[in-house]
Amino acid sequence: MPEAPDTVPEFPMPRDARCPFDPPPALKALQEEAPLTKVRLWDGSEPWLVTRYADQRALLGDPRVSADTDSPGYPTKASPEGGEGKLSFIMMDDPEHARLRRMVTAPFAIKRVEAMRPAVQRIVDSLIDDMLAGPQPVDLVEAFALPLPSLVICELLGVPYADHEFFQENTKTMVRRTATPEQRGAAVREVAGYLAGVIGKRIAEPQDDLLSSIAGRVTAGELTHQEATEMALLLLIAGHETTANMIALGTLALLQNPDQLALLRDTDDPKLVSSAVEELLRYLHITHLGRRRAVTEDIEIGGQVIKAGDGIIMVNEIGNRDAEVFPDPDRLDLRRDARRHVAFGFGVHQCLGQPLARMELQVVYGTLYRRIPTLKAACAIEDVKFKNDAFVYGVHELPVAW
Template structure:
């Protein structure tokens, strides 16, 4: 699940006041090169290359509000800091880097913005449905969803927008089934999700979108209190009934699971497909093989090569930390951008080359440490089914426009494409 929750909650306290940063400190986030939409921003790569040369993996960047948190440029330090208990995901901590203006009363998204022990307590309540064995039991149902949507595509108009026809419905149908949310309401929750994850949305708009979703899911939790069924919302309702969760906590947790459960995977399906269509030699490996190991490896490499969470993970430092010869003070902020962690040449040789036969399992696309993505087994399984099915069933799949005409989500906290016109 992408770290999208930090865009919606109320105001945080004042940060530790670092020494005045020079005007040369680069702005963050940084723009991608128009002709290289699958690669990290060139300026971000340059910061990493400089860090390699100088042995200083942390550098200052400037955010929209003038604050200058540390940017972590290397894989080893990213993993070390994400696993360090002195590094906090709590947005109320001084120094937490806000990637966009916040509004008062916007609410949060459950445990994703908390630290242990409360984070662990709440997370444990929803862990079981995402366990690997439980997820694998869902594979036949996901395969049917994928096959049915491909059948509909083949019987419908050609060309078609793959996002609307396939990439968005697949994970939306899956997470709705898991949670117990009516798929008939997908227009409602997808619309509000788009507002939440758009960096240019006004703070009040994002807060209202969260409240809309929390109200909707809170009502569903209330219905499960009275009439439980076999779904995740019923499990949350049971916790409410037992006094382990407040009704609001249950609703916020449900918002997190619903939003992260469909939006990130949908973008990965579409972005991964666009990437493969631009790398025909790699696409051929998937199209011509039904080897589950090759497909699973391809998923890991695409997760490494691409970057759905493309504005970094925000953290606050609660105690002084010495790392790689540098000192980060308590009250300072960290931004951990996985896209350059996953392109670190000391970990992934020739990192800018897509190689579906590469062993990429050490990537940090899902984060690291206690906040590592809860839903990663489900995301992996869905992507394995999609990447292992779509290109074999539609072997002539191609872009219906030039890649330069595809609208990429440069304006979002979650990266992907707004549309992907394809033909066959």
């Protein structure tokens, strides 16, 4: 028998304002009592919600699960007003997904990313220098968390330093909550036009950077100029707001857990810093509206059959709080081995940029609190505005002083 309409919970669920770092209480209840259940989205559609870690990993690794937004049953975007759109290859299936992804895998290889660590360290130190030289309190989001990923991606793509200011202003508009859709759209077009122009220059005169690598694919006939521009734009956008929010939200979580903050502030052990990054990625939940997929063939999982044409949503924030995998999951423990988390997904669609994100966060978390050991929030946590309705979770502002 189908479920009665009033028994189907709505998704997304509200978070408890007293516990801003925790998933919504209803998600925890579902994980314990009904780990695979139908939920209702804003448009009335009813995909399956998957809350257990093991089920999420199994489905994310299953070739019968499609990431293509055009697949029948694919869950609609998060709200009538917003959604992620179809960003190049991340919302395609193999073989086209694999073909396009392979073209930009090399720059994100661990060895290449590690070679960027000194440059990222210089950027982090420069931003901290500017903060220390300026007035207090300062908004950590505006002064540090937002500009850092933008400057790093400039370094990776090969954006000329003289163009950084243009790049910064437009990327800020693209992620600023107060920007109108028209302003945001104009900024995207500005940056896309800029990237298309630089790719054109790199076709004529290649350099040792990622835009030249993408331009080479155009020259070889593997990509159109438009596809190359879309790919470059994806690489710019995908890692920007996620990393920025992780920096600010992670700092706030540490300030609320001073014993854990002390571990980072007082160490120069890269292994502890690396462990801290993995635990913060597990504990927090930046992509909090779930990984959305469609099922192309019937799949039996968790004692339930998900039919072909059904949508599924895998909420990593509750998967990463599964007590079967992470004992005492609601406690922040920087010494925990949290490397099995699903913050970056799993399977063929797991985040391409995760080595870069990890390295950026290691430099940030390993530097900020040692350089500013008396860092503190300049407002009560009750006054911090959290991004409950945004596609990427975090804080709008974080006033800090020292």
